[in-house]
Amino acid sequence: MARTMKFFLTTAIDFVNSRPHLGTAYEKITADVIARYRRLAGFDTHFLMGNDEHSQNVFRKAIEQGKDPLAYCDEMEQVFRDVWRRLDLSFDDFIRTTDQKRHKPAVQAMAQACLDNGDVYEGSYEGFYCVGCEAFKQEKDLVEGNCPIHNTKPQWIREKNWFFRLSKYQQPLLKHYEQHPTFIQPDIRRNEILRLVEGGLEDISMSRAGQSWGISVPFDPSSVVYVWFDALINYAAAVGYGWDDALFKKWWPANLHIVGKDITRFHCVIWPAMLMSAKVELPGQVFGHGWVYFKGERMSKTMGNIVDPLDAADRFGPDPLRLYLAKEIPYGGDGDFTWERFEEKYNADLANNLGNLVNRVASMTERYQGGRVAATGGGALAAIAAHSVAAYRTAMDVHALHDGAAAAFRLVSAANNYIAETQPWALAKDPSKAGQLNGALADTAEAVRIAAVLLSPIMPASSAEILRRLGDDRAQRDRRLDADTAWRTSGEKQILNTGALWPRIEADKGVVSVSDETPKAPEAPAAPAAPAVITIDDFMKAHLKVARILEAEKVPKSQRLLKLKVDAGEAEPRTILAGIAESYEPEALIGKSVVIVANLAPRKMMGQESNGMVLAASPEGGAAIVLNAEPATPGTRVR
RNA sequence: GCCGGAGUAGCUCAGCCGGUUAGAGCACGCGUCUCAUAAGCGCGGGGUCGGCAGUUCGAGUCUGCCCUCCGGCACCA
Numbered sequence: 127m128a129r130t131m132k133f134f135l136t137t138a139i140d141f142v143n144s145r146p147h148l149g150t151a152y153e154k155i156t157a158d159v160i161a162r163y164r165r166l167a168g169f170d171t172h173f174l175m176g177n178d179e180h181s182q183n184v185f186r187k188a189i190e191q192g193k194d195p196l197a198y199c200d201e202m203e204q205v206f207r208d209v210w211r212r213l214d215l216s217f218d219d220f221i222r223t224t225d226q227k228r229h230k231p232a233v234q235a236m237a238q239a240c241l242d243n244g245d246v247y248e249g250s251y252e253g254f255y256c257v258g259c260e261a262f263k264q265e266k267d268l269v270e271g272n273c274p275i276h277n278t279k280p281q282w283i284r285e286k287n288w289f290f291r292l293s294k295y296q297q298p299l300l301k302h303y304e305q306h307p308t309f310i311q312p313d314i315r316r317n318e319i320l321r322l323v324e325g326g327l328e329d330i331s332m333s334r335a336g337q338s339w340g341i342s343v344p345f346d347p348s349s350v351v352y353v354w355f356d357a358l359i360n361y362a363a364a365v366g367y368g369w370d371d372a373l374f375k376k377w378w379p380a381n382l383h384i385v386g387k388d389i390t391r392f393h394c395v396i397w398p399a400m401l402m403s404a405k406v407e408l409p410g411q412v413f414g415h416g417w418v419y420f421k422g423e424r425m426s427k428t429m430g431n432i433v434d435p436l437d438a439a440d441r442f443g444p445d446p447l448r449l450y451l452a453k454e455i456p457y458g459g460d461g462d463f464t465w466e467r468f469e470e471k472y473n474a475d476l477a478n479n480l481g482n483l484v485n486r487v488a489s490m491t492e493r494y495q496g497g498r499v500a501a502t503g504g505g506a507l508a509a510i511a512a513h514s515v516a517a518y519r520t521a522m523d524v525h526a527l528h529d530g531a532a533a534a535f536r537l538v539s540a541a542n543n544y545i546a547e548t549q550p551w552a553l554a555k556d557p558s559k560a561g562q563l564n565g566a567l568a569d570t571a572e573a574v575r576i577a578a579v580l581l582s583p584i585m586p587a588s589s590a591e592i593l594r595r596l597g598d599d600r601a602q603r604d605r606r607l608d609a610d611t612a613w614r615t616s617g618e619k620q621i622l623n624t625g626a627l628w629p630r631i632e633a634d635k636g637v638v639s640v641s642d643e644t645p646k647a648p649e650a651p652a653a654p655a656a657p658a659v660i661t662i663d664d665f666m667k668a669h670l671k672v673a674r675i676l677e678a679e680k681v682p683k684s685q686r687l688l689k690l691k692v693d694a695g696e697a698e699p700r701t702i703l704a705g706i707a708e709s710y711e712p713e714a715l716i717g718k719s720v721v722i723v724a725n726l727a728p729r730k731m732m733g734q735e736s737n738g739m740v741l742a743a744s745p746e747g748g749a750a751i752v753l754n755a756e757p758a759t760p761g762t763r764v765r
Numbered sequence: 766g767c768c769g770g771a772g773u774a775g776c777u778c779a780g781c782c783g784g785u786u787a788g789a790g791c792a793c794g795c796g797u798c799u800c801a802u803a804a805g806c807g808c809g810g811g812g813u814c815g816g817c818a819g820u821u822c823g824a825g826u827c828u829g830c831c832c833u834c835c836g837g838c839a840c841c842a
Contacts, residue, residue, distance in 0.1 A: 705841030
């Protein structure tokens with residue numbers, strides 16, 4: 127046996143300003159499947175997860191709730207860990223970016239290394255700064271030199287900033303992509319990144335001045351490391367970078383970073399550049415997975431349609447959900463979750479096929495042979511098993527989880543077939559065919575055993591239970607893909623007949639049935655609070671009023687902008703640019719009365735100035751719906 | 766607007782470098798066994814392979830144009 131290979135994989139660390147939902151759970155579950163597969167395949171595996179805490183949003187969220195930021199993060203860690211536990215995730219390590227012992231020294235070490243190698247320089251961000259807004263203003267946004275919101279003259283200030291020389295790494299990155307074709311996967315993401323980098327890279331700010339929530343820049347204690355720079359380093363920090371060389375040497379480089387497709391650019395461009403700068407080896411692969419939609423709609427933290435992953439996991443255990451996510455969604459692409467489909471797959475794959483198979487084998491073995499079977503040669507079924515195992519490995523080696531799962535289920539089907547062909551119940555009636563009877567049952571049981579081993583990364587608890595019933599109650603860590611998927615031609619099994627693993631979901635019985643109409647219970651107590659409370663005075667700062675649309679036309683070259691001329695009861699019609707071109711034809715809007723924000727700072731977009739904003743309901747990923755103010759007359763105050 | 770991806774049976778999808786009657790799973794219908802969770806097994810449905818035009822002896826499979834959908838970029842205060 128060759129020396130043990132290591133496999134270090136990570137998932138994105140999560141912001142803790144809201145609890146995990148199906149979208150984040152999807153990433154962790156699929157990563158967990160991969161981690162478990164690698165362990166099964168004999169790799170010395172290290173699976174890292176964690177939380178990203180140095181975000182201003184997290185800081186704000188904590189303050190809103192009147193909590194100390196760190197205490198808030200502590201609480202959220204428990205919320206996250208609780209969800210992950212219920213999904214049966216087998217992470218080996220969990221890192222937080224507020225970790226003082228591991229993360230802080232790593233971040234500081236890498237910042238220092240980048241500085242030492244000449245890739246960090248002091249620059250300044252300068253511009254008009256409005257004290258009232260606590261923000262820099264673009265010159266184009268100023269009205270007669272004043273901040274349009276506060277009507278005061280902004281100051282010209284320079285904020286010291288540290289920049290990372292990303293531009294220097296354009297060619298090295300392109301070269302790396304070329305030499306390592308699978309560095310970015312799937313190919314769609316790779317193409318995107320290639321084009322992005324080919325288009326040129328700009329240096330980026332890697333520090334923020336005047337903030338306290340973050341890790342201080344080692345060579346400039348008055349600044350903190352910018353959150354993205356901070357966050358990426360978690361992968362190296364967790365395994366010793368900057369604080370334990372031996373540990374780092376053991377695990378680095380990471381073999382696989384699993385991230386959402388929205389942040390592949392950070393992981394495929396900035397992160398490798400940082401590592402090159404710090405003279406650290408690059409990870410083997412970044413895999414950008416897709417989204418899981420819910421009934422075709424994008425999952426989002428702010429949406430009400432959150433399917434708490436625990437809904438499915440709590441009702442049926444984590445495995446049916448895990449199987450659904452791994453098997454029904456080609457890994458790398460987007461997928462959809464609906465309760466109908468979940469139910470359908472649950473009944474077909476688990477109740478009817480696998481569960482029922484386990485049941486009938488156990489039942490017949492018990493009835494005909496007192497629960498015992500003696501292994502035989504196998505024959506046709508053994509050959510099918512071998513094919514399934516091979517297909518499964520091929521798929522799983524390249525993270526084609528859906529194909530891997532399908533391969534395992536082909537073996538399950540073959541076993542069901544085999545029973546129909548051999549008809550053990552008929553053989554049982556003829557004492558002279560006892561040998562054939564045993565052979566049929568033993569072969570079927572052996573096929574089930576192998577299928578369970580294949581499925582163990584996807585459905586760990588269920589597979590363990592099946593294997594236990596088949597007389598293998600070893601710990602999962604003691605199983606190995608090679609040895610345990612080989613057809614056994616000798617030995618006896620004592621099979622337990624202990625009832626259904628997955629009772630069918632019968633919609634019309636209404637007992638365990640679920641449906642899309644299942645009302646969402648209010649979020650659990652740990653749910654984050656509502657947005658910050660404001661006073662009536664705060665609200666009144668916004669001057670909302672009714673305006674009638676006089677003209678509407680598309681803004682050239684813009685995908686979502688419409689240019690509107692509206693009568694807001696003022697002397698002159700005003701021009702407003704609204705991002706609703708995807709939902710409305712210009713003509714359809716003329717004559718409509720809508721609600722606008724009248725005192726919003728003017729702003730230029732696509733070369734044209736907008737004076738105000740049209741209020742619209744804006745579903746995540748959906749079509750905007752402008753608020754209908756008819757029949758109120760233009761100029762009427764809205765409050 | 767620019768750049769990518771996709772459009773194959775009701776649903777979810779396979780279909781390398783072009784080649785016999787276009788496939789799988791699920792759902793559905795019929796038949797059938799009875800060990801089993803009214804599960805299993807067998808059979809079936811005849812889908813213009815988004816549209817048009819080309820290349821070719823021959824095209825879901827190549828080329829061009831068009832339509833639709835989805836992503837990325839600009840833009841969405």
